[in-house]
Every structure is written in structure tokens, then in C-alpha cells.
Amino acid sequence: MKGDLPMSRKVYVDVLIKQDKEGKLTPLAVTWEDGEIYEIDKVTGVCRAASLKAGGAGIRYTCQIQNKETFLFLENDKWFVESKE
Amino acid sequence: MERAILHVDCNKFYASVECLHRPEIRNLPVIVGGDAELRHGIVLTKNEIASKYNIKTGEAIWQAKQKCPGLVVVKPNFQLYVRFSKMARDIYGDYTDQIEPFGLDECWIDVTGSGAFGDGTAIAEEIRKRVKFELGITVSIGVSYNKIFAKLGSDYKKPDAVTQFSRHNFKELVWPLPASDLLYVGHSTMKRLTNCGIYTIGDIANCTPDYMHMLLGKAGYMLHSFANGRDNEPVARADDTAVIKSIGNSSTAPRDLENDNDVKIMMYVLAESVARRMREQGFRCKTVCISVRDNELCCFTRQCKLAKYSANTKEIAEKSLELFRKNYNWLRPVRSVGISCTDFEHENSVFQLDFYDSYEKRMKAESLDKTVDALKSRFGNFCIQRGLMLSDKKLSGFNPYNDNTIHPVGYFKPQ
Numbered sequence: 001m002k003g004d005l006p007m008s009r010k011v012y013v014d015v016l017i018k019q020d021k022e023g024k025l026t027p028l029a030v031t032w033e034d035g036e037i038y039e040i041d042k043v044t045g046v047c048r049a050a051s052l053k054a055g056g057a058g059i060r061y062t063c064q065i066q067n068k069e070t071f072l073f074l075e076n077d078k079w080f081v082e083s084k085e
Numbered sequence: 086m087e088r089a090i091l092h093v094d095c096n097k098f099y100a101s102v103e104c105l106h107r108p109e110i111r112n113l114p115v116i117v118g119g120d121a122e123l124r125h126g127i128v129l130t131k132n133e134i135a136s137k138y139n140i141k142t143g144e145a146i147w148q149a150k151q152k153c154p155g156l157v158v159v160k161p162n163f164q165l166y167v168r169f170s171k172m173a174r175d176i177y178g179d180y181t182d183q184i185e186p187f188g189l190d191e192c193w194i195d196v197t198g199s200g201a202f203g204d205g206t207a208i209a210e211e212i213r214k215r216v217k218f219e220l221g222i223t224v225s226i227g228v229s230y231n232k233i234f235a236k237l238g239s240d241y242k243k244p245d246a247v248t249q250f251s252r253h254n255f256k257e258l259v260w261p262l263p264a265s266d267l268l269y270v271g272h273s274t275m276k277r278l279t280n281c282g283i284y285t286i287g288d289i290a291n292c293t294p295d296y297m298h299m300l301l302g303k304a305g306y307m308l309h310s311f312a313n314g315r316d317n318e319p320v321a322r323a324d325d326t327a328v329i330k331s332i333g334n335s336s337t338a339p340r341d342l343e344n345d346n347d348v349k350i351m352m353y354v355l356a357e358s359v360a361r362r363m364r365e366q367g368f369r370c371k372t373v374c375i376s377v378r379d380n381e382l383c384c385f386t387r388q389c390k391l392a393k394y395s396a397n398t399k400e401i402a403e404k405s406l407e408l409f410r411k412n413y414n415w416l417r418p419v420r421s422v423g424i425s426c427t428d429f430e431h432e433n434s435v436f437q438l439d440f441y442d443s444y445e446k447r448m449k450a451e452s453l454d455k456t457v458d459a460l461k462s463r464f465g466n467f468c469i470q471r472g473l474m475l476s477d478k479k480l481s482g483f484n485p486y487n488d489n490t491i492h493p494v495g496y497f498k499p500q
Contacts, residue, residue, distance in 0.1 A: 008108075048172075050221025055106040057172070057221050076168075 009083040010054035015072070027061055027072055030081070038065050040072075049073075054082040087252075088197045089205030090320060092227040092235035093212065095173060096244035098190035100132040101222040102169050103159045114138060115157045118146045125337055129161055133244070164487065166190075169220060176215050180208055185321040191239075193232050195320035209247045217245065231316040233268055234259060237286075240266065255314055260287025267311055274301060274308075286312045329366060333374070334358045334485035335423025341380050342419040342480075348409055349402075350480045353473055355424045356402035358486040361458050363426060367433070369394035370426035373404045379417040387412045393442070394430050397450050401426065461486075 014031040029039045042064040049060035051073055058075035073080050095101065099117040104110060114135035119125025126146040138153035150156050170189040177184050180202055183195035196208050203211070209226040216224045223245035227238020230252065237259055238248040250259055265275045267286055277300060283289055289297065290312035297305030310316060334355045342348050352375075363370060374388035387408050391400065405424050413419070430436075438444055460469050466484045474481035 048219040050105060050217075050219060052105070052221055053108065055108045057105065057169070057219065 008053045010051070010056060010080050011083040012078055012080045013072075015079040025074070027063065027079070030063075030065070030072065030079075040065055041067075044069075051080075051082055054080060056080060086197060088195065088230050089199075089208075090229055090232055090235045091194045091196060091205060091209050091212070092229075092232065092239040093173070093177065093192050093194065093209075093216075093224050094226070094239040094243070095170075095190040095216075096223045096225055097130050097132055097136075098169075098222070099130040099161060099166055100135075100159075102166055103162075104132055105221040106165070107159075110157050110159070113157050114140075114153050114155060115159060116140060116146070116149055117159050117161050118149075120160060169222070172220055173216055173224075176212060176219065180212070183320040183322050191236075193235060193320045206247060206249050209249075213245065213247055229255075229314075231314055232318050232320065233311045233316045234314055236268060237262065237266060250314075252314070256287070259314075260285060260290060260312075262286050264289055267308065269304065269308065269311070274304070277301065329368075329429070331374075331425050331427040332359055332362050332366070332368070332370075333423060333425025334362075335376055335421060335425075336483055336485055337378075337421040338419070339479055339483075342422070344415075345406075345410060347477070347480060348419060348422060349406055350473060350477055351422050352405045352409070352424065353398075353402045353471060354481050354483065355422065355485055356398050356405060357471075358484075359424050359426055360396050360398040360401050360454065361461070361486060363396045363429075364432075364454060364458060366429075367431055368429040369396045369432055370401075371428035371430070372426065373401055373408065374425045374427065375405045375408050376421075376423040376425075377409065377413060377419055378421045380420045381417060382420070383417075385412070388427075390428075394436065396432065396454070397447075398454055399450070 011033060013033070015027050016029040018026045018028055020026070026043060027040055029037055031037050040063045043061050044064060045062035047060055048058070050057040051060070051071065056073060056075045058073045061072040061074070063070050063072050071082060100115055103117055104115060112134070114132065116131040116135050117129045119127060119129070128140060128142055128144050128146060128149050130142060131140045135149075135153060135156065140149045140152055140156075146158055166189055174184055174186065174192060177192060177194045180199045181194055181196050185193045187193065196202070196205055199208060202208050205228040209228050213224055213226055216222065225239045225243035225245065226247045227235040227241065228247060228249040229235040229238055234250040234255060238250050241248040241258070262285060264270050264278050264283060264286055267289070270278070278284070278289070281300060283292065289308055292309065294306055294309045297309040299305070301308065336351065336355065338347070338351055342351065370391070371394050372388055372390050374386055376384060376386045378384035389404065389408055391404055395401065401424065409422070457469055466486055470481070
């Protein structure tokens with residue numbers, strides 16, 4: 001893939017998840033590298049998607065965190081985000 | 086009803102998956118290649134940028150580096166490719182259950198009965214977009230009424246494109262293509278065709294079938310039908326698991342093998358993997374086959390039968406060694422060896438006991454093998470090893486079980 005996208009870092013994160021009796025996963029909070037915990041206000045979308053910026057593919061959760069839209073990816077059984085730095 | 090068959094080809098598959106995962110190399114010339122130090126140093130795939138330097142699949146990595154000094158060489162990660170291949174097939178599975186893989190990166194899919202999603206071209210477009218979005222790699226898709234033209238279509242325009250060959254346009258689009266593009270026209274067939282002034286697919290189509298037969302034997306009829314779009318091969322169903330007929334592994338050694346003991350180490354590593362894969366399938370085999378290639382690339386295969394059906398690592402390794410010792414004269418050092426097992430029976434089938442063989446001993450060996458398998462699957466291939474492996478860690482340090490590659494099967498299935 002040729003890409004002129006701004007590169008970003010792939011950061012694996014700890015995620016607090018709720019799993020309902022149907023097996024559906026909902027991420028509730030993300031712990032950033034520095035230990036800071038960010039609550040997810042709302043999950044606005046779930047789809048399969050690739051992350052060209054960070055490099056990977058999996059299930060993408062579109063999350064509202066502090067009024068900002070953030071993509072949280074579940075790849076195999078690990079979670080990652082696209083870090084802007 | 087006219088069939089709607091798609092052939093989906095993931096463009097530069099290994100290289101695309103690697104470039105997706107490493108944004109930092111995406112705009113550089115990249116090849117995926119084996120480890121040159123282990124003498125597996127050939128180009129498996131290259132990305133678009135490396136292709137511009139005229140790097141060819143199958144050539145040595147040092148040759149590729151000469152053509153392109155800044156070349157990035159990435160080691161293959163087959164588990165990752167298998168995962169992406171499966172994700173792609175999951176997408177196709179949303180449209181049909183007739184999905185027939187041809188290697189890891191190619192599939193035929195039959196969407197004749199999937200009208201609810203649109204016609205063949207519409208479904209192809211949707212699949213192309215979805216794979217790009219969901220997997221981050223590109224595919225090229227051929228759409229046609231038979232598998233042969235569908236495959237030609239996926240080669241016609243790439244990357245990231247859909248080509249349709251219909252009954253109306255194939256003479257215009259397919260016939261000018263070189264005959265070598267057709268499935269089953271390899272190097273030597275092409276040579277014969279060229280000698281007779283046959284250069285394009287159209288040339289084949291416009292010969293009489295009998296002329297093609299005279300030229301190439303039975304294959305002549307087949308190629309004549311292919312060139313005219315008369316191919317009725319069905320697309321297999323996704324749940325038609327091919328009957329496994331053999332299980333094997335082979336490997337090129339990191340250095341030339343000089344004596345029986347070197348070969349013994351390699352054979353044991355290969356037998357461990359082959360026997361383990363057999364046990365996973367619940368098989369026992371009767372026939373063991375070895376392949377040997379010396380350092381001038383001359384190779385031969387030999388096979389023989391075991392006294393009893395077995396999936397025991399030691400028995401298979403010892404039989405392979407016995408075969409090797411009987412058939413090799415050590416005129417030249419050995420470059421690579423392989424073991425494959427055929428003639429399977431299921432481990433639950435009944436078997437004949439005999440007075441001279443200890444059943445108890447066999448059961449003990451079997452449960453030992455299964456315990457080792459369980460340990461390896463939990464803690465990795467190298468967590469438990471035979472003492473023999475430690476005598477030359479460089480020779481024994483490869484893992485055919487996890488690194489085994491998936492080769493395309495033949496176009497025609499055994500009925």
C-alpha cells in the first residue's frame with residue numbers, strides 16, 4: 001500500500017471491557033501508556049477496518065473520549081490505538 | 086443461467102501485509118525473502134516500488150540487492166499471512182459458500198446465486214472496496230462466466246481493479262493476450278507453441294482441436310477449450326475440505342550436510358513436525374517418502390512402507406534415515422532434505438496385534454508423543470527437545486511445524 005498518511009505510532013493499551021451475555025464486547029475505559037485512565041463516553045460505531053496510520057487490522061471501535069473521536073482497534077486479542085505523536 | 090465467477094487475487098500479498106504493518110517502510114522498495122544466512126535467500130514477493138527495479142520473484146536476495154541498493158528485506162511471517170487470508174475469505178463468505186482457495190492469496194468464488202447483492206461486477210466492486218477498507222491491502226478481481234477467464238481477468242488490470250470478461254467482449258480482450266497467460270501454459274508448452282507460430286490465446290482458440298491435440302497431446306484439447314471459454318469446472322464449496330492425502334515438510338539446511346549424523350539431526354526435526362501434524366489429524370501412515378537434494382541441486386525421492394501404520398516420531402525418523410542410508414552414496418554434500426507420509430488410516434481404526442510386537446510399548450510411545458505435542462502447543466516448539474538436537478543447534482534450530490508454507494493445489498481435483 002502506498003500511503004502519504006501522517007504516520008502515527010501503534011500503542012497497545014489496557015482496556016476495561018464489559019461483555020454481555022450474548023458475548024458482545026463494549027470497551028469502557030482505556031489506560032494510556034503513562035497510567036492515565038480515560039473513560040469512554042460512548043461507542044458510536046463498530047466495524048472491521050484496517051489502520052493504515054498505525055499498521056494493523058481488526059475490529060475498530062469508534063469511541064468518544066473527552067469529546068474527541070478516537071479509534072480503538074481489537075487485533076487478535078490485543079487492543080491498540082493510533083497515537084498522534 | 087449464466088454463471089458469475091470471480092477470481093480474487095490479493096496483490097503482492099506478503100509484501101502488502103508487511104507494508105501495512107510497518108508504515109515506516111511503505112514508501113521504500115520492499116521484498117519479503119527467506120533468511121540468506123540460512124540459505125533460504127530468495128525473493129518471495131516484492132512491493133510495487135521494488136517491482137520498478139525489475140526485481141523478480143524467485144531470484145536470490147543478493148541479486149535483488151544489486152539491482153536496488155536501498156532494498157528493504159523483510160522476513161516472512163506466515164502466521165500473519167494465514168490470518169489475513171482467512172479474514173479475506175470471511176469477507177467472500179458474506180456473499181457465497183462456494184469459495185475455492187488457490188494458495189493463500191487467490192480464491193475463486195461463485196456468486197451466480199447471490200443476486201440479492203447485485204450482479205457479478207457489482208459484488209466484485211464491493212469486495213474490492215471492503216478488502217481495502219477492512220484489511221488495508223488491495224485486490225484485483227476478474228469476473229467471468231468460467232474460472233479460466235476469471236483468473237485471466239484478475240491478472241489483466243492490477244492493483245485494486247475489477248475486470249470483466251463476458252461472452253461479448255472476450256474475443257476482443259482475451260484473445261490478444263500472450264498464450265503464456267493461460268493456466269497450464271508453462272515454459273515448455275510455450276516453447277512448443279512458439280515453434281508453431283502460436284503466440285496468443287486467440288491463436289490457440291483458432292487452431293482446430295485436433296491440431297492442438299497433435300501438438301500437445303491431451304492437454305491440447307484442454308487448452309483449446311480454455312482459450313474458447315469452454316470451461317465448466319465448478320467452484321468448490323467452502324466446506325468441501327480437501328481429503329488430505331499426504332503430509333510432509335522439507336527444508337534447506339543452513340549449511341551443507343556432510344555426514345549421516347548431520348542428516349539425522351535434520352530428519353528428526355522434520356519427522357517431529359510431520360508426525361505431530363499427522364497426530365493432530367488423527368492419522369497414522371503406512372508409507373514414508375524422503376526427498377534429497379545435493380549441493381549441485383540434483384535431487385531424488387525414495388519411498389518405502391512401514392511394517393505397521395504409525396504416527397510415531399521415532400519410527401518415521403528412523404525409517405527415513407534407513408531409506409537415506411540405503412540410497413545415498415555421499416559423493417556430494419546434501420543441501421536439503423524432506424520427509425512426507427502417505428497412505429493414512431484413522432487412529433481409531435482397528436488394527437492387527439501380533440505376538441512379536443509389544444502393544445504396550447507402542448501405547449507408551451504414543452502417549453509420550455501426545456504429551457510432547459501438548460507441551461509444544463502450550464509452551465512453543467523449542468520447550469522440549471531431543472538430546473540429539475543439542476549436538477548442533479544451528480542445524481536443529483528451525484521450526485517446520487510453524488513455518489510450513491501452504492502451496493496451491495492443482496486446478497483439477499481428484500474425483
